Amino acid sequence: MLELAVLGLLKEKPMYGYEVKKRLDERLGHTWKFSYGSLYPTLKKLSKVEAVELEFPDGETLTRKKKIVYRITPKGEAIFEALLDESGASATEDREAFMLRLAFFRYTKPETRRRLLERRRGYLQDRLAKMKESLKTLRERVDAYSLELMQYGANETEHDIHWLEGMIEAERNGADGSQPGTDPSRFGVLRGETT
Amino acid sequence: MLELAVLGLLKEKPMYGYEVKKRLDERLGHTWKFSYGSLYPTLKKLSKVEAVELEFPDGETLTRKKKIVYRITPKGEAIFEALLDESGASATEDREAFMLRLAFFRYTKPETRRRLLERRRGYLQDRLAKMKESLKTLRERVDAYSLELMQYGANETEHDIHWLEGMIEAERNGADGSQPGTDPSRFGVLRGETT
DNA sequence: GTTAGCATGTAAGGAGTTACATGATTTT
DNA sequence: AAAATCATGTAACTCCTTACATGCTAAC
Structure with a gap:
């Protein structure tokens, strides 16, 4: 769920992890919530499979801590579509899964x-x-x-x-x-x- | 959640695990679902802490498989009340937790x-x-x-x-x-x- | 100068699911 | 006699939460 939501949101524009959560809360917070404790590991996982790439806004090398912009890659777009398609029973029977799909209807x-x-x-x-x-x-x-x-x-x-x-x-x-x-x-x- | 729901339902009358799930689905299925794969381990756990006791309807010994009636014990009633009371932020911010409490309002x-x-x-x-x-x-x-x-x-x-x-x-x-x-x-x- | 909000992360653990496995009983 | 539903259970796993830890930045 989180992976789909994160990738779907990053399709709009590159963002900080923090911003990702804020925007998803705004749009889906009514139905579905998550914590930072699951967001950052998810972003890490996505970058490990090269679905997103990192960017350091200050021009500094990666030694510099804090403030990371995530950008979706073509591979990430493919994963997003795969996750969106894989809507078996869950997307119709599970309110949250359905609502999440609805939020990305414009990509279907x-x-x-x-x-x-x-x-x-x-x-x-x-x-x-x-x-x-x-x-x-x-x-x-x-x-x-x-x-x-x-x-x-x-x-x-x-x-x-x-x-x-x-x-x-x-x-x-x-x-x-x-x-x-x-x-x-x-x-x-x-x-x-x-x- | 499941523990609270199971104990709350067993307060009405002793039941099979299977019946427990059916009745909870009827009353709370709209908001909250669970599977047998979590029900039976929960019942086991509850019996391990003596919150419920087992009964074999055929009069056979416990060698006999299948069909077990669960009955809540006084200790189980105490645990139920503790769980119901322990309603911090979750019971007001989490729809499911709130609805579950509402289902047992008559005991509060x-x-x-x-x-x-x-x-x-x-x-x-x-x-x-x-x-x-x-x-x-x-x-x-x-x-x-x-x-x-x-x-x-x-x-x-x-x-x-x-x-x-x-x-x-x-x-x-x-x-x-x-x-x-x-x-x-x-x-x-x-x-x-x-x- | 201190509070609130921005920003990132990790370790341990909770609360479930899925898939599998079995067998009895009831209905068609 | 086949299919549906009743009935119980386990192992592996997924997904997420809680609690903790850190430090920056803006507002008051």
């Missing part, structure tokens, strides 16, 4: 996007049906707190299905040749202007 | 419940403010997919704050002596009857 083919969105929708529809079943049979047998939690889950799932539906629709209306991810009007299904 | 004092709910609300309010800030500054700099993701996050957070507000209110109206978790009318903030 329209067809890949549609497939992922529809699989996720299908999975959630399935789960929603099961949740409603459980709610029916358990309504009298569990306490109010557990029930509230289950109801919350069902509501959220329903909401998510709606959201996905809107995005699938938007993909359909924009997938005929327009550049991916440049037209904001295709989205905003749930926008509701919170300001 | 009204005061503990109020504290947890309010801390979680405070945390989400904080994050929402930061998310809105990010949205403002990033609106022109990131692609539509990332933006949609961030907007989704903000919407969901707002929704969650509302939900918590309803529960805090419900706690206030029901915390004056009524048995915890027995009056379903205190809830249903988001119910909306999905059937």
Whole structure:
């Protein structure tokens, strides 16, 4: 996960490790968090397989400590694509994995996007049906707190299905040749202007 | 997490490991999942510290394989309470940890419940403010997919704050002596009857 | 001049997963 | 009699966290 996220972000521009974390927190912090204790080892690992290269902004040699800019290499781009493709069950069943893929949708083919969105929708529809079943049979047998939690889950799932539906629709209306991810009007299904 | 969940569920009645997983999936599967590969080692660990005791339903000795009922012991109840109490930052900042606590609210004092709910609300309010800030500054700099993701996050957070507000209110109206978790009318903030 | 935030890293360990392996029981 | 589901378990491994450690730089 972290490798995919880091490479995906470095595609935008070279960055410090610190900045990588800050930006990923901004965009994905809602769904997925990680610590510096996993970030730096990951960057190290990526540089060991030559997916990223290091740069020292002061012009000093590598003896100088602190402040390292990481830049993605062509090999890194290839690894990124491989990781993005390798989206088996995890990318549809795991919320975090799915959201991470969504964050990098602009690097995927329209067809890949549609497939992922529809699989996720299908999975959630399935789960929603099961949740409603459980709610029916358990309504009298569990306490109010557990029930509230289950109801919350069902509501959220329903909401998510709606959201996905809107995005699938938007993909359909924009997938005929327009550049991916440049037209904001295709989205905003749930926008509701919170300001 | 798993230890807390398993002990909490076993407080209801003795069960097979298999049943433990099924029931936890029903109630918490929306937020939190686990595999049998972690369940059985956990049960083993719990029995090693005498938090649970084993029972063989066929009346056979332990030579007989398969089908083991686990029953929580007084020591297990103590461990459960300790784990439930030890809710530092994780229980308010980590969605899964918070939801797990919520599932066992009926075993906590009204005061503990109020504290947890309010801390979680405070945390989400904080994050929402930061998310809105990010949205403002990033609106022109990131692609539509990332933006949609961030907007989704903000919407969901707002929704969650509302939900918590309803529960805090419900706690206030029901915390004056009524048995915890027995009056379903205190809830249903988001119910909306999905059937 | 001290607090807050920027910036990087490591060692030990926790909490799970995946894949495998086995066999009983129920349903079709 | 085959397939699904019930039921239990282990070994190797992955991914990440926590706690620690260091030092720079900007703001107040």
